[in-house]
Amino acid sequence: MRTTLTLDDDVAAALERLRKRSDSSFRDVVNHVLRRGLQQALEARQPSAPYVMKTYDCGKPLIGNLDNIAEVIAAVEGEWYR
Numbered sequence: 001m002r003t004t005l006t007l008d009d010d011v012a013a014a015l016e017r018l019r020k021r022s023d024s025s026f027r028d029v030v031n032h033v034l035r036r037g038l039q040q041a042l043e044a045r046q047p048s049a050p051y052v053m054k055t056y057d058c059g060k061p062l063i064g065n066l067d068n069i070a071e072v073i074a075a076v077e078g079e080w081y082r
Contacts, residue, residue, distance in 0.1 A: 005030075015030060018033070039054050
């Protein structure tokens, strides 16, 4: 398939360096790099096993309601904290 690509200057320069190093055609280098990138992108999208966290029962909380932080501090440090 023929297509036209517009490459950023840094990408084109990197591809040209690879072409010179491998003594291959520009087309072969682009196809090789695209194949590797696509393979990694497709592998990265595979869902991994869900993370399971171990839980422990620590018993009933010593402080009834943790929503009001002022009450929690008062219960732990006493009313003199203010």
